[in-house]
Amino acid sequence: MTEKPLSSTTGKNTFRVDRQVVLPFRKSVEIAFQSIRVRFFRSLITTMSLVLAVSFLSFASVNTDAANGLLQSGDPAQRQALIRAGHDLAETDQTVGSSPKQRWIVMLSLVVCVVGIVNAQLMAVTERFREIGTMKCLGALDRFIVRLFLLEAFMQGAVGAAAGAVIGALFALGNGMFRFGTLAVTAISWSDVALSVLIAVGTGCLLSVGGALYPALLAARMQPVDAMRAEH
Amino acid sequence: MEEETKKIVRVVDVTKSFRMGKVTVEALKGVDVEIPTGYYISIMGPSGSGKSTLFNMIGGLDKPTTGKVFIEDVDIAQLDAYELAWLRCRKIGYIFQTFNIIQVMTALENVTLPMVFAGMNNDEAVEKGIQLLDLVGLGDRFQHKPFELSGGQQQRVAIARALANDPSIILADEPTGNLDLSTGEEIISLLKRLSRERMVTVISATHDFKMLNVSDQVIWIRDGRIDKVEDRDELSISVGGIDEKA
Ligand SMILES: Nc1ncnc2c1ncn2[C@@H]1O[C@H](COP(=O)(O)OP(=O)(O)O)[C@@H](O)[C@H]1O
Ligand SMILES: [Mg+2]
Numbered sequence: 269m270t271e272k273p274l275s276s277t278t279g280k281n282t283f284r285v286d287r288q289v290v291l292p293f294r295k296s297v298e299i300a301f302q303s304i305r306v307r308f309f310r311s312l313i314t315t316m317s318l319v320l321a322v323s324f325l326s327f328a329s330v331n332t333d334a335a336n337g338l339l340q341s342g343d344p345a346q347r348q349a350l351i352r353a354g355h356d357l358a359e360t361d362q363t364v365g366s367s368p369k370q371r372w373i374v375m376l377s378l379v380v381c382v383v384g385i386v387n388a389q390l391m392a393v394t395e396r397f398r399e400i401g402t403m404k405c406l407g408a409l410d411r412f413i414v415r416l417f418l419l420e421a422f423m424q425g426a427v428g429a430a431a432g433a434v435i436g437a438l439f440a441l442g443n444g445m446f447r448f449g450t451l452a453v454t455a456i457s458w459s460d461v462a463l464s465v466l467i468a469v470g471t472g473c474l475l476s477v478g479g480a481l482y483p484a485l486l487a488a489r490m491q492p493v494d495a496m497r498a499e500h
Numbered sequence: 501m502e503e504e505t506k507k508i509v510r511v512v513d514v515t516k517s518f519r520m521g522k523v524t525v526e527a528l529k530g531v532d533v534e535i536p537t538g539y540y541i542s543i544m545g546p547s548g549s550g551k552s553t554l555f556n557m558i559g560g561l562d563k564p565t566t567g568k569v570f571i572e573d574v575d576i577a578q579l580d581a582y583e584l585a586w587l588r589c590r591k592i593g594y595i596f597q598t599f600n601i602i603q604v605m606t607a608l609e610n611v612t613l614p615m616v617f618a619g620m621n622n623d624e625a626v627e628k629g630i631q632l633l634d635l636v637g638l639g640d641r642f643q644h645k646p647f648e649l650s651g652g653q654q655q656r657v658a659i660a661r662a663l664a665n666d667p668s669i670i671l672a673d674e675p676t677g678n679l680d681l682s683t684g685e686e687i688i689s690l691l692k693r694l695s696r697e698r699m700v701t702v703i704s705a706t707h708d709f710k711m712l713n714v715s716d717q718v719i720w721i722r723d724g725r726i727d728k729v730e731d732r733d734e735l736s737i738s739v740g741g742i743d744e745k746a
Contacts, residue, residue, distance in 0.1 A: 289585045290619045299605075306604040402600045405561065406661070407589020407617040409581065492588075493562045499523065 291412045300419035314388040315428035320470055321381035322429045326436030326468035327443075328366055329473035330461055335364040337456035342488050349448055378475060385479030389421065393487040400487050401495020410488035417487055421480030422473060429472020433465045506671060508533040508701050509558055514567030516553050527553040529724040535703060537668075538622045540695050540714055543705040545721035551705035554721065558703060559592055560584055571669070573668075593662025593700075598675035599654040601646040607633060607657045608642035614664040622664070632660040636690060652683035655700045659690060662700065669697070672704040676711075685710055 304311045335355055338346040339362065353355050357363050366374075393400075398414055442459075444452030512566050516528040527550045536737050554597055555561035557569050560576045571591065579587060589595075601610050608629050615625035633642045636656040646654055655675060662670050672691065678683035692714040695702040704711060712718060716736060720727040 286583070286590075288619060289582065289617050295616055303604055338520075379735050381564060397600075398600060399602050399604070402602055403613070403723050404585075405559075405588055405594045405600075407585045409585050412617075422575040491562070493556050496561070496600070 279341040284435060289407050289409055290417070291408070296412070296415050296419055300416050300423060301358070302381045303416070303420055304424060310392075311424055314385065314392075315424050315471070317381045317384040317474075318425060318428040318456055318476055319375045319432040321475075322432030322468050322472040323436030324377050325471060326433040327345070327440045328370050328374050329468065330437045330440035331443065332364060332366050333464055334440060334448075334452045334456050336460065338444075338448055338452060339364060340457075341451060341455040343451070346448065346451065353447060361455070373498075374457035378471070382475050382479045385421075385476060389480045389483035389485070393483045396482065396487070397490065397495045400490055401492045404490075404492040413443035413488040414484045417478055417480055421484075423475040425476020428476065429469045432472060433468035436468065437461060437465050462466075505536040507534045508537040508572055509533070509572075509703070510570040510573075511554070511558065512568045512570070514554075514557055514564040514569060514693040515578060516550075516562070516565050517555065527724055528557070528564070531721075531724070531726055532728075533726065535701065536717075538695075538699055538700045538701055539688050539716040540692060541704065542711045542715040542718045543721055544711070544718050545727070546707060548594060549721050551707075551721060552673055553724075555671055555705045558669075559671045560587055581637060582717075585617075587693075589614055590665045591667055591669060593664070593667040593670045595655070595658050595662050595670065595672035595675045597677035599646075599651070599678070601649075601654050601657050601661075604719050606642065606646075607638060607644050607646070607649065607660075610646075610657055611642075611661045611664055612663060620666045629660070629664070632663055633657070635694070636660045650683075651679050652686060655679065655683075655687050656690070659687070659694065662688065663694065663700075666698070668701060670700050670702045672702065672706075674706055674708070675704060676706065676708045681710075684708060688714055 281317075335350055338350060339357075347357065349363065354367075354368055403413065441453055441456075448458060511531055511533040514528055514531045515526065515656060518525045518527060523695040531550075533554075537571055543554060545551050553562070557564050558571075560569075560571075560579070563577060563736070571587070576584070576587065588644075601607075602613070604700070605613070608626065611629040612622075612673070613627060630642055633656075636659050638653060638656050638660070641649065641653065646657070650656065659670075660713055670691070675691065676687055679687060688708075688710055691702055691704070694700065704715075712735060715735070717733050718728070718730045
Protein backbone atom coordinates (compact mmCIF):
# COMPACT_ATOMS: atom_id res chain seq x y z
CA MET A 269 0.00 0.00 0.00
CA THR A 270 2.60 2.52 -1.02
CA GLU A 271 1.16 3.70 -4.32
CA LYS A 272 2.11 7.21 -5.31
CA PRO A 273 -0.77 9.64 -5.25
CA LEU A 274 -2.04 10.43 -8.69
CA SER A 275 -1.79 13.95 -9.89
CA SER A 276 -5.10 15.47 -10.81
CA THR A 277 -5.93 16.41 -14.36
CA THR A 278 -7.28 19.72 -13.21
CA GLY A 279 -4.28 21.96 -13.46
CA LYS A 280 -3.98 25.66 -12.91
CA ASN A 281 -4.80 26.55 -16.50
CA THR A 282 -8.08 24.65 -16.58
CA PHE A 283 -9.41 26.17 -13.37
CA ARG A 284 -11.58 29.14 -14.05
CA VAL A 285 -13.91 30.37 -11.41
CA ASP A 286 -17.33 30.75 -12.88
CA ARG A 287 -20.43 32.34 -11.44
CA GLN A 288 -23.02 30.03 -12.87
CA VAL A 289 -25.09 28.40 -10.16
CA VAL A 290 -28.77 27.83 -10.87
CA LEU A 291 -31.96 26.59 -9.36
CA PRO A 292 -34.67 26.26 -12.03
CA PHE A 293 -38.06 27.57 -10.99
CA ARG A 294 -39.75 24.22 -11.47
CA LYS A 295 -37.23 22.57 -9.21
CA SER A 296 -37.77 25.29 -6.58
CA VAL A 297 -41.48 24.59 -6.65
CA GLU A 298 -40.81 20.88 -6.31
CA ILE A 299 -38.53 21.35 -3.32
CA ALA A 300 -40.90 23.82 -1.65
CA PHE A 301 -43.83 21.51 -2.18
CA GLN A 302 -41.95 18.59 -0.75
CA SER A 303 -40.91 20.62 2.27
CA ILE A 304 -44.53 21.38 3.02
CA ARG A 305 -45.65 17.82 2.45
CA VAL A 306 -43.03 16.33 4.70
CA ARG A 307 -43.88 18.76 7.47
CA PHE A 308 -47.56 18.61 6.70
CA PHE A 309 -48.85 18.79 10.24
CA ARG A 310 -46.67 21.74 11.14
CA SER A 311 -47.59 23.50 7.91
CA LEU A 312 -51.21 22.93 8.76
CA ILE A 313 -50.86 24.58 12.14
CA THR A 314 -48.93 27.50 10.68
CA THR A 315 -51.67 27.99 8.13
CA MET A 316 -54.51 27.71 10.64
CA SER A 317 -54.33 31.30 11.86
CA LEU A 318 -54.33 32.44 8.26
CA VAL A 319 -57.38 30.34 7.49
CA LEU A 320 -59.19 31.92 10.41
CA ALA A 321 -58.23 35.49 9.62
CA VAL A 322 -59.02 35.16 5.93
CA SER A 323 -62.34 33.46 6.60
CA PHE A 324 -63.22 36.31 8.91
CA LEU A 325 -62.35 38.84 6.22
CA SER A 326 -64.32 36.89 3.64
CA PHE A 327 -67.24 36.50 6.04
CA ALA A 328 -67.37 40.23 6.67
CA SER A 329 -67.31 41.22 3.02
CA VAL A 330 -69.74 38.56 1.82
CA ASN A 331 -72.03 39.65 4.62
CA THR A 332 -71.94 43.13 3.20
CA ASP A 333 -72.59 41.74 -0.27
CA ALA A 334 -75.65 39.93 1.04
CA ALA A 335 -76.90 43.08 2.76
CA ASN A 336 -76.47 45.01 -0.45
CA GLY A 337 -78.42 42.37 -2.32
CA LEU A 338 -81.23 42.66 0.16
CA LEU A 339 -81.18 46.42 0.00
CA GLN A 340 -81.28 46.46 -3.75
CA SER A 341 -84.24 44.09 -3.78
CA GLY A 342 -86.21 47.26 -2.92
CA ASP A 343 -88.26 45.65 -0.18
CA PRO A 344 -88.72 48.22 2.66
CA ALA A 345 -89.19 45.39 5.15
CA GLN A 346 -85.69 44.16 4.33
CA ARG A 347 -84.34 47.65 4.92
CA GLN A 348 -85.89 47.60 8.40
CA ALA A 349 -84.58 44.09 9.00
CA LEU A 350 -81.08 45.21 8.03
CA ILE A 351 -81.24 48.16 10.41
CA ARG A 352 -82.47 45.86 13.15
CA ALA A 353 -79.57 43.54 12.36
CA GLY A 354 -77.22 46.38 13.19
CA HIS A 355 -76.38 47.89 9.81
CA ASP A 356 -75.84 51.65 9.74
CA LEU A 357 -78.42 52.79 7.21
CA ALA A 358 -79.56 56.33 6.60
CA GLU A 359 -82.92 56.92 4.92
CA THR A 360 -81.38 57.60 1.53
CA ASP A 361 -78.57 55.04 1.52
CA GLN A 362 -78.72 52.67 -1.44
CA THR A 363 -75.68 50.63 -0.42
CA VAL A 364 -74.37 49.34 2.88
CA GLY A 365 -70.71 49.38 3.73
CA SER A 366 -69.06 47.46 6.49
CA SER A 367 -69.19 49.22 9.81
CA PRO A 368 -66.01 50.81 11.18
CA LYS A 369 -66.14 48.41 14.08
CA GLN A 370 -66.22 45.44 11.74
CA ARG A 371 -63.34 46.82 9.66
CA TRP A 372 -61.38 47.33 12.83
CA ILE A 373 -61.89 43.77 13.96
CA VAL A 374 -60.96 42.38 10.55
CA MET A 375 -57.80 44.49 10.46
CA LEU A 376 -56.90 43.37 13.93
CA SER A 377 -57.35 39.71 13.11
CA LEU A 378 -55.17 40.13 10.03
CA VAL A 379 -52.44 41.80 12.06
CA VAL A 380 -52.56 39.05 14.65
CA CYS A 381 -52.35 36.55 11.85
CA VAL A 382 -49.24 38.17 10.34
CA VAL A 383 -47.54 38.20 13.71
CA GLY A 384 -48.34 34.51 14.00
CA ILE A 385 -46.93 33.80 10.55
CA VAL A 386 -43.70 35.72 11.22
CA ASN A 387 -43.30 33.87 14.47
CA ALA A 388 -43.92 30.46 12.92
CA GLN A 389 -41.57 31.18 10.03
CA LEU A 390 -38.83 32.38 12.36
CA MET A 391 -39.14 29.10 14.22
CA ALA A 392 -39.05 27.20 10.97
CA VAL A 393 -35.82 29.00 10.04
CA THR A 394 -34.12 28.13 13.33
CA GLU A 395 -35.28 24.58 12.97
CA ARG A 396 -33.81 24.41 9.51
CA PHE A 397 -30.43 26.03 10.18
CA ARG A 398 -28.62 22.89 9.25
CA GLU A 399 -30.59 22.29 6.10
CA ILE A 400 -29.94 25.86 4.97
CA GLY A 401 -26.24 25.58 5.75
CA THR A 402 -25.99 22.30 3.90
CA MET A 403 -27.66 23.77 0.85
CA LYS A 404 -25.20 26.64 0.94
CA CYS A 405 -22.30 24.22 1.14
CA LEU A 406 -23.67 22.53 -1.95
CA GLY A 407 -23.58 25.86 -3.76
CA ALA A 408 -26.95 27.48 -3.09
CA LEU A 409 -27.06 31.24 -3.45
CA ASP A 410 -28.82 33.43 -0.89
CA ARG A 411 -31.62 34.01 -3.27
CA PHE A 412 -32.32 30.31 -3.73
CA ILE A 413 -33.01 30.13 -0.03
CA VAL A 414 -35.24 33.20 -0.11
CA ARG A 415 -37.09 31.80 -3.08
CA LEU A 416 -37.68 28.45 -1.43
CA PHE A 417 -39.03 30.01 1.74
CA LEU A 418 -41.27 32.44 -0.12
CA LEU A 419 -42.58 29.73 -2.41
CA GLU A 420 -43.42 27.60 0.56
CA ALA A 421 -45.17 30.52 2.19
CA PHE A 422 -47.03 31.29 -1.01
CA MET A 423 -48.26 27.74 -1.53
CA GLN A 424 -49.26 27.39 2.09
CA GLY A 425 -50.88 30.84 1.95
CA ALA A 426 -52.77 30.13 -1.26
CA VAL A 427 -54.27 26.89 0.02
CA GLY A 428 -55.02 28.31 3.46
CA ALA A 429 -56.46 31.53 2.12
CA ALA A 430 -58.61 29.73 -0.45
CA ALA A 431 -59.98 27.45 2.23
CA GLY A 432 -60.53 30.37 4.59
CA ALA A 433 -62.21 32.53 1.97
CA VAL A 434 -64.62 29.78 0.96
CA ILE A 435 -65.44 28.90 4.55
CA GLY A 436 -66.01 32.56 5.41
CA ALA A 437 -68.23 33.10 2.37
CA LEU A 438 -70.32 30.01 3.11
CA PHE A 439 -70.75 31.12 6.70
CA ALA A 440 -71.85 34.57 5.59
CA LEU A 441 -74.38 33.10 3.15
CA GLY A 442 -75.69 30.70 5.77
CA ASN A 443 -75.93 33.51 8.25
CA GLY A 444 -77.85 35.64 5.73
CA MET A 445 -80.31 32.84 5.01
CA PHE A 446 -80.83 32.28 8.69
CA ARG A 447 -81.54 35.92 9.40
CA PHE A 448 -83.23 37.17 6.29
CA GLY A 449 -84.52 34.09 4.55
CA THR A 450 -83.72 32.84 1.09
CA LEU A 451 -83.84 36.35 -0.33
CA ALA A 452 -80.37 36.82 1.15
CA VAL A 453 -78.94 34.41 -1.40
CA THR A 454 -81.31 35.01 -4.28
CA ALA A 455 -80.90 38.77 -4.32
CA ILE A 456 -77.15 38.71 -3.85
CA SER A 457 -74.83 39.75 -6.64
CA TRP A 458 -72.67 36.69 -7.24
CA SER A 459 -69.99 38.67 -8.98
CA ASP A 460 -69.63 40.73 -5.82
CA VAL A 461 -69.29 37.54 -3.82
CA ALA A 462 -66.66 36.23 -6.21
CA LEU A 463 -64.78 39.49 -5.94
CA SER A 464 -64.95 39.39 -2.14
CA VAL A 465 -63.62 35.85 -2.11
CA LEU A 466 -60.84 36.72 -4.55
CA ILE A 467 -59.81 39.72 -2.51
CA ALA A 468 -59.74 37.59 0.61
CA VAL A 469 -57.59 34.95 -1.12
CA GLY A 470 -55.23 37.60 -2.46
CA THR A 471 -54.93 39.25 0.93
CA GLY A 472 -54.17 35.87 2.49
CA CYS A 473 -51.43 35.08 -0.02
CA LEU A 474 -49.95 38.52 0.44
CA LEU A 475 -49.93 38.22 4.21
CA SER A 476 -48.41 34.76 4.07
CA VAL A 477 -45.61 35.80 1.73
CA GLY A 478 -45.13 39.14 3.50
CA GLY A 479 -44.87 37.43 6.85
CA ALA A 480 -42.26 35.02 5.51
CA LEU A 481 -40.13 37.73 3.93
CA TYR A 482 -38.09 38.75 6.95
CA PRO A 483 -37.51 35.16 8.16
CA ALA A 484 -36.52 34.16 4.62
CA LEU A 485 -33.99 36.97 4.36
CA LEU A 486 -32.64 36.04 7.76
CA ALA A 487 -32.27 32.44 6.65
CA ALA A 488 -30.53 33.40 3.43
CA ARG A 489 -28.04 35.66 5.16
CA MET A 490 -26.86 32.86 7.42
CA GLN A 491 -23.31 31.79 6.89
CA PRO A 492 -22.81 28.09 6.23
CA VAL A 493 -20.45 27.74 9.21
CA ASP A 494 -23.01 29.13 11.62
CA ALA A 495 -25.59 26.81 10.18
CA MET A 496 -23.31 23.81 10.43
CA ARG A 497 -22.35 24.64 13.98
CA ALA A 498 -25.90 24.95 15.26
CA GLU A 499 -26.25 21.78 17.30
CA HIS A 500 -29.49 19.93 17.69
CA MET B 501 8.25 16.54 -1.41
CA GLU B 502 9.24 17.16 -5.02
CA GLU B 503 9.17 20.73 -6.25
CA GLU B 504 7.08 19.81 -9.29
CA THR B 505 4.03 18.53 -7.50
CA LYS B 506 1.17 20.97 -7.99
CA LYS B 507 -0.26 22.41 -4.83
CA ILE B 508 -4.02 22.33 -4.94
CA VAL B 509 -4.45 24.13 -1.65
CA ARG B 510 -2.13 26.63 -0.05
CA VAL B 511 -2.79 28.09 3.35
CA VAL B 512 -0.53 31.04 3.99
CA ASP B 513 0.01 32.33 7.51
CA VAL B 514 -3.62 32.00 8.46
CA THR B 515 -4.86 33.08 11.85
CA LYS B 516 -8.40 32.96 13.07
CA SER B 517 -9.77 34.40 16.25
CA PHE B 518 -13.29 34.31 17.57
CA ARG B 519 -14.55 37.04 19.80
CA MET B 520 -16.91 35.82 22.44
CA GLY B 521 -17.95 38.79 24.50
CA LYS B 522 -14.78 40.15 26.07
CA VAL B 523 -12.68 37.05 25.45
CA THR B 524 -10.95 36.39 22.17
CA VAL B 525 -10.24 32.78 21.34
CA GLU B 526 -7.37 32.25 18.94
CA ALA B 527 -8.33 29.06 17.15
CA LEU B 528 -5.55 29.26 14.55
CA LYS B 529 -2.27 30.99 15.38
CA GLY B 530 -0.49 31.22 12.07
CA VAL B 531 -0.89 28.14 9.92
CA ASP B 532 1.02 27.42 6.73
CA VAL B 533 0.05 24.34 4.77
CA GLU B 534 0.59 23.25 1.20
CA ILE B 535 -1.41 20.35 -0.07
CA PRO B 536 -0.26 18.53 -3.18
CA THR B 537 -2.81 17.60 -5.79
CA GLY B 538 -4.16 14.09 -5.58
CA TYR B 539 -3.00 13.40 -2.04
CA TYR B 540 -5.03 11.91 0.73
CA ILE B 541 -4.34 14.22 3.65
CA SER B 542 -5.27 13.83 7.27
CA ILE B 543 -5.31 16.79 9.57
CA MET B 544 -4.77 15.18 12.94
CA GLY B 545 -5.08 16.74 16.33
CA PRO B 546 -6.90 16.56 19.60
CA SER B 547 -10.34 18.02 20.03
CA GLY B 548 -10.27 21.81 20.14
CA SER B 549 -6.95 22.05 18.32
CA GLY B 550 -8.45 24.00 15.44
CA LYS B 551 -9.08 21.29 12.85
CA SER B 552 -12.63 22.31 12.03
CA THR B 553 -11.61 25.94 11.92
CA LEU B 554 -8.91 25.10 9.39
CA PHE B 555 -11.39 22.93 7.49
CA ASN B 556 -13.78 25.87 7.24
CA MET B 557 -11.01 28.17 5.99
CA ILE B 558 -9.92 25.75 3.28
CA GLY B 559 -13.50 25.11 2.27
CA GLY B 560 -14.34 28.78 1.91
CA LEU B 561 -16.99 28.43 4.58
CA ASP B 562 -15.35 31.01 6.81
CA LYS B 563 -12.82 33.77 6.34
CA PRO B 564 -9.42 33.93 8.03
CA THR B 565 -8.77 36.82 10.41
CA THR B 566 -5.40 37.28 8.72
CA GLY B 567 -3.59 35.34 6.05
CA LYS B 568 -4.71 33.82 2.79
CA VAL B 569 -6.10 30.60 1.42
CA PHE B 570 -5.43 29.69 -2.20
CA ILE B 571 -7.23 26.97 -4.06
CA GLU B 572 -5.37 26.19 -7.24
CA ASP B 573 -3.72 29.59 -6.95
CA VAL B 574 -7.00 31.45 -6.60
CA ASP B 575 -7.20 33.57 -3.47
CA ILE B 576 -10.63 32.67 -2.20
CA ALA B 577 -10.94 35.89 -0.20
CA GLN B 578 -11.16 37.66 -3.55
CA LEU B 579 -14.21 35.73 -4.70
CA ASP B 580 -17.66 37.29 -4.61
CA ALA B 581 -20.77 35.48 -3.42
CA TYR B 582 -21.51 33.96 -6.83
CA GLU B 583 -17.99 32.71 -7.36
CA LEU B 584 -17.87 31.32 -3.87
CA ALA B 585 -21.12 29.45 -4.45
CA TRP B 586 -19.71 28.10 -7.67
CA LEU B 587 -16.57 26.98 -5.87
CA ARG B 588 -18.61 25.17 -3.24
CA CYS B 589 -20.77 23.65 -5.88
CA ARG B 590 -18.21 22.52 -8.42
CA LYS B 591 -14.77 22.47 -6.90
CA ILE B 592 -15.22 21.16 -3.39
CA GLY B 593 -17.22 18.33 -1.90
CA TYR B 594 -17.94 18.54 1.81
CA ILE B 595 -18.41 15.70 4.23
CA PHE B 596 -19.35 16.30 7.85
CA GLN B 597 -19.29 14.41 11.08
CA THR B 598 -23.05 14.79 11.36
CA PHE B 599 -23.61 13.71 7.73
CA ASN B 600 -25.86 16.71 7.07
CA ILE B 601 -28.12 14.90 4.71
CA ILE B 602 -31.11 17.08 3.95
CA GLN B 603 -33.76 15.28 5.94
CA VAL B 604 -36.75 16.09 3.81
CA MET B 605 -35.17 14.71 0.66
CA THR B 606 -34.49 11.16 -0.44
CA ALA B 607 -30.96 9.85 -0.81
CA LEU B 608 -31.15 10.37 -4.55
CA GLU B 609 -32.48 13.92 -4.25
CA ASN B 610 -29.66 14.76 -1.88
CA VAL B 611 -27.14 13.54 -4.41
CA THR B 612 -28.73 15.29 -7.38
CA LEU B 613 -29.17 18.67 -5.69
CA PRO B 614 -25.60 19.87 -6.32
CA MET B 615 -25.96 18.79 -9.94
CA VAL B 616 -29.16 20.81 -10.23
CA PHE B 617 -27.29 23.81 -8.84
CA ALA B 618 -24.58 23.16 -11.40
CA GLY B 619 -27.17 23.41 -14.15
CA MET B 620 -27.35 19.77 -15.17
CA ASN B 621 -30.70 18.69 -16.54
CA ASN B 622 -32.86 16.50 -14.38
CA ASP B 623 -32.62 13.21 -16.26
CA GLU B 624 -28.86 13.37 -16.46
CA ALA B 625 -28.64 14.27 -12.80
CA VAL B 626 -30.85 11.35 -11.80
CA GLU B 627 -28.84 8.95 -13.89
CA LYS B 628 -25.55 10.15 -12.47
CA GLY B 629 -27.00 10.20 -8.97
CA ILE B 630 -27.97 6.55 -9.23
CA GLN B 631 -24.50 5.71 -10.52
CA LEU B 632 -22.90 7.51 -7.62
CA LEU B 633 -25.12 5.83 -5.05
CA ASP B 634 -24.23 2.54 -6.67
CA LEU B 635 -20.58 3.46 -6.41
CA VAL B 636 -20.83 4.00 -2.65
CA GLY B 637 -22.78 0.77 -2.24
CA LEU B 638 -26.30 2.13 -1.91
CA GLY B 639 -27.58 1.19 -5.33
CA ASP B 640 -30.82 -0.22 -3.94
CA ARG B 641 -31.63 2.56 -1.53
CA PHE B 642 -31.83 5.70 -3.55
CA GLN B 643 -35.49 6.30 -2.75
CA HIS B 644 -34.93 6.05 0.98
CA LYS B 645 -35.34 9.00 3.29
CA PRO B 646 -32.38 9.75 5.57
CA PHE B 647 -34.17 8.56 8.70
CA GLU B 648 -34.51 5.14 7.11
CA LEU B 649 -30.74 4.90 6.72
CA SER B 650 -28.10 4.03 9.29
CA GLY B 651 -25.30 6.45 10.13
CA GLY B 652 -22.88 4.68 7.88
CA GLN B 653 -25.37 4.68 5.03
CA GLN B 654 -26.06 8.38 5.53
CA GLN B 655 -22.36 9.08 5.37
CA ARG B 656 -22.24 7.11 2.12
CA VAL B 657 -24.98 9.32 0.73
CA ALA B 658 -22.94 12.33 1.83
CA ILE B 659 -19.91 10.94 0.01
CA ALA B 660 -21.92 10.35 -3.16
CA ARG B 661 -23.27 13.88 -2.86
CA ALA B 662 -19.79 15.29 -2.36
CA LEU B 663 -18.74 13.62 -5.61
CA ALA B 664 -21.74 14.87 -7.56
CA ASN B 665 -20.01 17.55 -9.60
CA ASP B 666 -16.65 15.80 -9.84
CA PRO B 667 -14.90 18.13 -7.44
CA SER B 668 -11.13 18.28 -7.28
CA ILE B 669 -11.16 18.43 -3.50
CA ILE B 670 -13.11 16.52 -0.92
CA LEU B 671 -13.12 18.06 2.51
CA ALA B 672 -14.16 15.81 5.33
CA ASP B 673 -14.51 16.99 8.92
CA GLU B 674 -14.39 13.99 11.26
CA PRO B 675 -16.16 11.76 8.74
CA THR B 676 -15.97 8.80 11.10
CA GLY B 677 -16.67 10.73 14.28
CA ASN B 678 -20.24 9.51 14.64
CA LEU B 679 -19.66 5.99 13.39
CA ASP B 680 -18.69 2.76 15.09
CA LEU B 681 -15.31 1.18 14.47
CA SER B 682 -16.08 -1.10 11.56
CA THR B 683 -18.43 1.33 9.80
CA GLY B 684 -15.75 3.98 10.22
CA GLU B 685 -13.22 1.69 8.58
CA GLU B 686 -15.58 1.08 5.67
CA ILE B 687 -16.05 4.80 5.17
CA ILE B 688 -12.32 5.41 5.30
CA SER B 689 -11.53 2.76 2.72
CA LEU B 690 -14.37 4.02 0.53
CA LEU B 691 -12.93 7.54 0.66
CA LYS B 692 -9.49 6.18 -0.12
CA ARG B 693 -10.73 4.13 -3.06
CA LEU B 694 -12.68 7.03 -4.50
CA SER B 695 -9.81 9.43 -4.10
CA ARG B 696 -7.63 7.06 -6.07
CA GLU B 697 -10.17 6.14 -8.74
CA ARG B 698 -11.46 9.63 -9.26
CA MET B 699 -8.22 11.47 -8.67
CA VAL B 700 -9.65 13.66 -5.97
CA THR B 701 -7.60 15.30 -3.29
CA VAL B 702 -9.06 14.29 0.05
CA ILE B 703 -8.46 16.48 3.08
CA SER B 704 -9.82 15.00 6.22
CA ALA B 705 -9.81 16.56 9.67
CA THR B 706 -9.86 13.80 12.22
CA HIS B 707 -8.60 12.39 15.45
CA ASP B 708 -9.31 8.88 14.26
CA PHE B 709 -6.01 6.99 14.02
CA LYS B 710 -7.57 4.56 11.54
CA MET B 711 -7.08 7.35 9.00
CA LEU B 712 -3.32 7.16 9.28
CA ASN B 713 -3.06 3.93 7.31
CA VAL B 714 -4.54 5.44 4.18
CA SER B 715 -3.07 8.93 4.37
CA ASP B 716 -0.37 10.06 1.98
CA GLN B 717 0.45 12.83 4.37
CA VAL B 718 -0.52 13.68 7.89
CA ILE B 719 -0.61 17.21 9.18
CA TRP B 720 -0.46 17.24 12.94
CA ILE B 721 -2.07 20.26 14.49
CA ARG B 722 -1.92 21.24 18.12
CA ASP B 723 -3.33 24.27 19.82
CA GLY B 724 -3.87 26.21 16.60
CA ARG B 725 -0.43 25.56 15.16
CA ILE B 726 1.06 23.00 12.80
CA ASP B 727 2.99 20.60 14.94
CA LYS B 728 4.57 18.55 12.18
CA VAL B 729 3.89 17.30 8.68
CA GLU B 730 4.68 13.70 7.97
CA ASP B 731 4.70 11.96 4.62
CA ARG B 732 3.59 8.39 4.28
CA ASP B 733 7.09 6.90 4.39
CA GLU B 734 8.07 8.82 7.50
CA LEU B 735 4.83 7.74 9.05
CA SER B 736 5.39 4.02 8.60
CA ILE B 737 8.30 4.26 11.01
CA SER B 738 5.99 5.32 13.79
CA VAL B 739 3.04 3.21 12.67
CA GLY B 740 3.68 0.61 15.35
CA GLY B 741 3.03 3.17 18.04
CA ILE B 742 -0.01 4.46 16.20
CA ASP B 743 -1.54 1.04 15.78
CA GLU B 744 -1.42 0.51 19.48
CA LYS B 745 -3.31 3.71 20.11
CA ALA B 746 -5.89 3.01 17.44
N1 LIG C 1 -17.53 29.99 16.36
C1 LIG C 1 -16.70 29.91 17.39
N2 LIG C 1 -16.77 30.79 18.39
C2 LIG C 1 -15.91 30.72 19.40
N3 LIG C 1 -14.94 29.83 19.52
C3 LIG C 1 -14.79 28.93 18.57
C4 LIG C 1 -15.66 28.91 17.44
N4 LIG C 1 -15.29 27.90 16.63
C5 LIG C 1 -14.25 27.32 17.23
N5 LIG C 1 -13.94 27.93 18.39
C6 LIG C 1 -12.84 27.57 19.29
O1 LIG C 1 -11.70 27.38 18.53
C7 LIG C 1 -10.96 26.28 18.98
C8 LIG C 1 -10.77 25.26 17.88
O2 LIG C 1 -12.00 24.68 17.58
P1 LIG C 1 -12.21 23.64 16.41
O3 LIG C 1 -11.58 24.15 15.19
O4 LIG C 1 -13.64 23.31 16.35
O5 LIG C 1 -11.39 22.39 16.96
P2 LIG C 1 -11.44 20.88 16.51
O6 LIG C 1 -12.25 20.76 15.27
O7 LIG C 1 -10.00 20.52 16.31
O8 LIG C 1 -12.02 20.11 17.62
C9 LIG C 1 -11.71 25.74 20.19
O9 LIG C 1 -11.11 26.27 21.34
C10 LIG C 1 -13.09 26.27 20.00
O10 LIG C 1 -13.71 26.47 21.24
MG1 LIG D 1 -13.98 19.65 14.92
